[in-house]
Amino acid sequence: MAGSETRLVAGEGRGVSRREPRSGLAVALWATLKRDLLLLMRRRSEVLNPLVFFALVITLFPIGISPDPQLLATIAPGLLWVAALLAALLSLDSLFRGDYDDGSLEQLLLTPQPLPMLALAKVTVHWLLTGLPLALMAPVLGIMLSLPAGSYLVLAFSLVLGTASLSLIGAIGAALTVGLSRGGVLLSLLVLPLYIPVLIFGAGAVQAGIVGDGAAAHLAILGALLALALMLAPWAIAASLRISING
Amino acid sequence: MTLSLQARKLACERDDRWLFEDLDLDIQAGEIVRIEGPNGSGKTTLLKILSGQLADYQGELYWNGAPMREARQAFLESLLYLGHAPGVKGALTPLENLTWYQALAGQRDNEAARLAALESVGLVGFEDVPAGQLSAGQQRRVALARLELTPRPLWVLDEPFTAIDRDGVAALEERLIVHARAGGCVLVTTHHELRNTDELRRVHLGRGGQSHGGF
Numbered sequence: 001m002a003g004s005e006t007r008l009v010a011g012e013g014r015g016v017s018r019r020e021p022r023s024g025l026a027v028a029l030w031a032t033l034k035r036d037l038l039l040l041m042r043r044r045s046e047v048l049n050p051l052v053f054f055a056l057v058i059t060l061f062p063i064g065i066s067p068d069p070q071l072l073a074t075i076a077p078g079l080l081w082v083a084a085l086l087a088a089l090l091s092l093d094s095l096f097r098g099d100y101d102d103g104s105l106e107q108l109l110l111t112p113q114p115l116p117m118l119a120l121a122k123v124t125v126h127w128l129l130t131g132l133p134l135a136l137m138a139p140v141l142g143i144m145l146s147l148p149a150g151s152y153l154v155l156a157f158s159l160v161l162g163t164a165s166l167s168l169i170g171a172i173g174a175a176l177t178v179g180l181s182r183g184g185v186l187l188s189l190l191v192l193p194l195y196i197p198v199l200i201f202g203a204g205a206v207q208a209g210i211v212g213d214g215a216a217a218h219l220a221i222l223g224a225l226l227a228l229a230l231m232l233a234p235w236a237i238a239a240s241l242r243i244s245i246n247g
Numbered sequence: 248m249t250l251s252l253q254a255r256k257l258a259c260e261r262d263d264r265w266l267f268e269d270l271d272l273d274i275q276a277g278e279i280v281r282i283e284g285p286n287g288s289g290k291t292t293l294l295k296i297l298s299g300q301l302a303d304y305q306g307e308l309y310w311n312g313a314p315m316r317e318a319r320q321a322f323l324e325s326l327l328y329l330g331h332a333p334g335v336k337g338a339l340t341p342l343e344n345l346t347w348y349q350a351l352a353g354q355r356d357n358e359a360a361r362l363a364a365l366e367s368v369g370l371v372g373f374e375d376v377p378a379g380q381l382s383a384g385q386q387r388r389v390a391l392a393r394l395e396l397t398p399r400p401l402w403v404l405d406e407p408f409t410a411i412d413r414d415g416v417a418a419l420e421e422r423l424i425v426h427a428r429a430g431g432c433v434l435v436t437t438h439h440e441l442r443n444t445d446e447l448r449r450v451h452l453g454r455g456g457q458s459h460g461g462f
Contacts (some may be wrong), residue, residue, distance in 0.1 A: 027336050103335075
């Protein structure tokens with residue numbers, strides 16, 4: 001308890017020389033990334049859940065419909081994309097829920113660091129542990145649906161771009177519904193309409209990859225959607241979190 | 248150190264009921280301000296308004312003379328808020344929990360400071376135990392370690408004594424007084440009776456609360 005006086009003075013000194021916020025922001029962002037990664041690594045079932053869901057859905061389709069490779073190849077692009085989209089949606093509800101329940105979210109909102117950037121760090125972790133693994137898994141599941149050989153790379157790449165947009169857009173919905181005790185259904189209703197453009201161009205890219213023409217255009221639009229989401233979503237997430245905490 | 252937090256004509260309505268109206272507050276450096284009142288009288292709401300978390304109120308807030316809207320960044324850099332929920336992650340160890348708070352405050356990674364902070368709240372030997380396995384009081388102590396770890400002049404503490412044992416309560420009370428004497432400022436709600444000192448000031452809420460006496 002002794003020495004608090006010197007500490008307070010030190011604190012005041014930092015207040016004066018606080019014109020080095022960039023490094024402070026970098027430290028905070030890096031720590032938030034590391035903390036969230038660590039948290040999710042310790043609760044692996046939460047990370048595995050969407051991946052298992054994705055694999056199960058894709059496995060069941062050939063059994064349920066028909067093992068005919070021709071038929072499967074026609075529906076494969078849409079099927080893979082829809083399943084990946086729903087898997088990503090499944091994992092969204094927990095994005096801010098834990099932080100809200102234990103009071104960390106309040107603390108996040110009261111830091112002098114810019115909230116949009118911190119929210120972006122949290123979304124990045126979500127994407128790294130759901131979107132990216134989904135994209136990497138998709139080609140393997142594509143084999144099961146006898147997806148034509150040339151389109152695997154396009155599939156994975158379209159999912160890498162697309163799921164990043166899905167994470168960003170979904171985080172807005174997750175932030176808006178975090179204060180509600182059963183916000184899961186509302187979250188889906190809020191977010192799904194915004195997912196549709198990503199789904200159209202994502203599945204379109206794979207379709208075009210199979211035909212062998214025009215995949216680049218679809219991927220470019222997916223990239224544009226991601227750029228737009230990257231620009232706008234962090235601010236929308238931050239505002240939504242403020243609204244949720246206000247309630 | 249000069250700091251002042253002023254509220255002018257503060258009023259807050261919840262569910263068609265005024266929690267408080269025309270509340271004027273003047274909080275200066277060197278003060279411990281205890282917000283009192285029965286359950287449901289709006290203590291937590293007032294603390295949330297004063298710490299800039301709620302925007303749903305009438306009246307004006309001033310930080311060091313400047314309106315809160317303009318001074319928000321400077322205000323947040325001076326504020327340490329501990330809420331009802333301790334903000335401690337059960338899956339992380341106390342040390343890892345504090346790492347995040349240290350970084351959020353913009354400080355460089357400094358394990359010695361974190362260990363010292365944990366020692367000051369009596370958690371030596373629990374640094375690497377997942378916080379979920381600690382008792383409620385110990386988890387609260389992890390949160391309280393932030394008082395030492397990230398020095399800020401203004402402390403806003405919502406029921407900080409919850410689940411803390413008798414020795415811990417005495418130490419924390421002493422800590423609040425030391426902080427106020429060093430020029431800091433403490434805003435606190437608690438049902439624990441604080442020792443009367445020169446620093447202590449009371450603000451009573453409660454006309455709006457419906458349950459007086461009885462239970």
